[in-house]
Amino acid sequence: MDKPIVFKQVSYTYNDQSPFAVGALHDVNLTIPQGKVTAIIGHTGSGKSTLIQHLNVLVRPSQGQVQIDEEVVTAQSKHTSLKALRKKVGVVFQFPEAQLFAETVIEDVMFGPQNFGASPEEARQIAQVQLERVGVGPDLYERSPFDLSGGQMRRVAIAGVLALEPQVLVLDEPTAGLDPLGHHQMMTMFSQLQKENNLTMIMVTHQMDDVGEYADYVVVMEQGTVVKTGTPQEIFADPQWLSQRQLGLPKAMAFLEKVHQRISDLPKLTPAPISVDQVADYLVMAKQEQGQKSATRPVTEEAIQHG
Amino acid sequence: MDKMILGRYLKLDSWIHHLDPRTKLLASFYFILIVFLANNLATYVALTGFMVLAVVLSKVPLGFFLKGVRPLILLILVTVAFQVFFMRGGQVYFHQGPIMITQAGVIGGAFIFARLVLIIFMSTLLTLTTAPLELTDGIEHLFQPLTRFGFPAHEIALMLAIALRYVPTLMDEAGKIMNAQRSRGVEFDQGSLMQRMKSIIPILVPLFISAFNRAEEMALAMEARGYRGAQGRTKYRQLTLTRQDLFAWLGLVVLTGILLYLRQF
Numbered sequence: 001m002d003k004p005i006v007f008k009q010v011s012y013t014y015n016d017q018s019p020f021a022v023g024a025l026h027d028v029n030l031t032i033p034q035g036k037v038t039a040i041i042g043h044t045g046s047g048k049s050t051l052i053q054h055l056n057v058l059v060r061p062s063q064g065q066v067q068i069d070e071e072v073v074t075a076q077s078k079h080t081s082l083k084a085l086r087k088k089v090g091v092v093f094q095f096p097e098a099q100l101f102a103e104t105v106i107e108d109v110m111f112g113p114q115n116f117g118a119s120p121e122e123a124r125q126i127a128q129v130q131l132e133r134v135g136v137g138p139d140l141y142e143r144s145p146f147d148l149s150g151g152q153m154r155r156v157a158i159a160g161v162l163a164l165e166p167q168v169l170v171l172d173e174p175t176a177g178l179d180p181l182g183h184h185q186m187m188t189m190f191s192q193l194q195k196e197n198n199l200t201m202i203m204v205t206h207q208m209d210d211v212g213e214y215a216d217y218v219v220v221m222e223q224g225t226v227v228k229t230g231t232p233q234e235i236f237a238d239p240q241w242l243s244q245r246q247l248g249l250p251k252a253m254a255f256l257e258k259v260h261q262r263i264s265d266l267p268k269l270t271p272a273p274i275s276v277d278q279v280a281d282y283l284v285m286a287k288q289e290q291g292q293k294s295a296t297r298p299v300t301e302e303a304i305q306h307g
Numbered sequence: 308m309d310k311m312i313l314g315r316y317l318k319l320d321s322w323i324h325h326l327d328p329r330t331k332l333l334a335s336f337y338f339i340l341i342v343f344l345a346n347n348l349a350t351y352v353a354l355t356g357f358m359v360l361a362v363v364l365s366k367v368p369l370g371f372f373l374k375g376v377r378p379l380i381l382l383i384l385v386t387v388a389f390q391v392f393f394m395r396g397g398q399v400y401f402h403q404g405p406i407m408i409t410q411a412g413v414i415g416g417a418f419i420f421a422r423l424v425l426i427i428f429m430s431t432l433l434t435l436t437t438a439p440l441e442l443t444d445g446i447e448h449l450f451q452p453l454t455r456f457g458f459p460a461h462e463i464a465l466m467l468a469i470a471l472r473y474v475p476t477l478m479d480e481a482g483k484i485m486n487a488q489r490s491r492g493v494e495f496d497q498g499s500l501m502q503r504m505k506s507i508i509p510i511l512v513p514l515f516i517s518a519f520n521r522a523e524e525m526a527l528a529m530e531a532r533g534y535r536g537a538q539g540r541t542k543y544r545q546l547t548l549t550r551q552d553l554f555a556w557l558g559l560v561v562l563t564g565i566l567l568y569l570r571q572f
Contacts, residue, residue, distance in 0.1 A: 053486065056490055058490065083492060083494065086489070086490055086492060087492065089490075090490065091486075091487075091490045093486065096487065098480070098483065098487070099484055099487035099491070099509075100513060101509045101510075101512035101513050111491060111509070115491060115492025115493060116492045146516060160491065161490070161491070164491065164492070
């Protein structure tokens with residue numbers, strides 16, 4: 001897939017043309033860069049999940065058009081090549097463990113590839129690779145997925161999506177409800193996978209830390225439309241604007257803000273550091289610079305207290 | 308499924324909405340019963356007049372009722388067609404081979420049509436104006452006298468209340484699971500009948516599993532909050548009959564009287 005995904009004036013209404021019609025998206029214009037990590041953030045109910053359902057044509061726009069690869073999807077378009085499109089775009093839904101159904105773990109992961117025409121042997125091979133990737137060992141292959149722990153079920157479900165070998169990976173809060181270690185492992189795994197295969201990755205998240213650590217591009221949604229797009233630097237440059245939209249800064253950035261408030265002569269960096277690593281690098285550098293200064297001008301305790 | 312109107316509740320502030328759910332339940336059943344009293348044009352006009360009054364009082368837009376009828380339109384048309392083609396009597400309008408359309412047929416068809424539409428309108432009115440929990444409260448009260456004979460009125464009402472509460476949740480969940488499996492390449496609307504039936508399994512299994520899990524969690528949460536069954540429970544929502552209910556019943560009694568009178572002609 002070499003083309004970005006483009007939304008042109010997309011609107012979507014649930015229960016269209018019924019008395020219970022609810023508008024979910026309106027006038028969405030958006031270009032999702034290819035081969036990058038895009039984070040979609042926004043308040044609960046801002047239309048994030050509806051937006052990602054357009055990405056593999058689970059819903060068709062009520063108005064406007066979505067261009068995915070060569071395919072242009074509009075309200076009228078009929079789909080013969082829909083299946084091919086669904087193989088290109090893999091979606092990990094919220095709480096994906098709810099989609100497990102097969103008798104054994106391995107069969108469940110094999111299910112996707114087989115639907116797309118892989119032979120059982122091929123499917124088994126793919127399943128083994130993907131299960132290994134998510135950290136599920138061969139001793140679990142023949143177990144029932146319902147015997148596993150919540151975290152393991154999540155891994156198996158994610159392997160089931162990765163087994164489609166998609167070129168676009170869509171993640172709807174993939175780590176919601178995982179423990180910190182599981183969260184870290186999962187995000188690292190996704191990040192590696194994305195880099196190795198140059199995937200287009202789209203993640204919906206409420207975790208600004210993840211946005212800061214992993215995203216190249218950020219889309220902010222509010223009340224069913226896109227209100228801002230840009231690099232994480234651009235988006236996080238205005239904390240007030242974000243907090244008005246019930247959003248915040250990554251912890252590392254918020255921490256740096258506090259440091260800046262206390263030490264006013266600390267030089268500010270543009271673009272501002274965002275991830276934990278960047279903030280740490282910046283502070284080390286600042287300390288070294290200060291060390292050089294203090295060699296010529298001794299710092300008294302008083303001077304530190306008054307900045 | 309989202310276009311289904313029958314069985315949904317529309318929150319409005321109207322005369323009908325404020326009626327006691329027991330009144331609404333019994334009155335709907337009663338109305339459906341007296342629909343069968345009607346046997347000529349005048350009686351149907353009277354019933355329709357009453358229905359129109361109820362619809363106006365409920366403030367529910369007419370569109371909802373028309374959409375409520377829509378899923379059943381085929382059933383209605385087939386029934387009407389049977390009447391028109393097979394009832395014989397009176398003046399013959401059309402006759403060719405075995406097909407014969409007579410006056411009795413046409414009138415019978417029209418009556419059946421009116422009857423079905425009236426019944427559907429009334430049931431739609433009941434569910435559109437009564438919140439599910441009100442309905443179960445009403446049912447519990449109405450079954451209360453039967454507890455003397457060992458009938459588990461409270462348990463049945465509780466099950467009803469929980470079932471109704473979880474209908475939208477389970478529908479939601481089914482939709483989500485369906486989407487997830489579609490993303491994994493399942494196509495629900497393609498292939499042979501056998502294939503289509505097979506494609507239901509990846510939805511049904513997770514749905515049942517999640518229903519089991521939900522039931523377990525819910526039972527635990529209820530016990531943790533001190534639920535011990537019907538004995539010694541008080542009620543948060545008290546049902547009280549008001550003057551409005553009296554008027555509603557008076558209306559129905561008057562309607563019955565009118566119907567019985569008009570029937571003779």
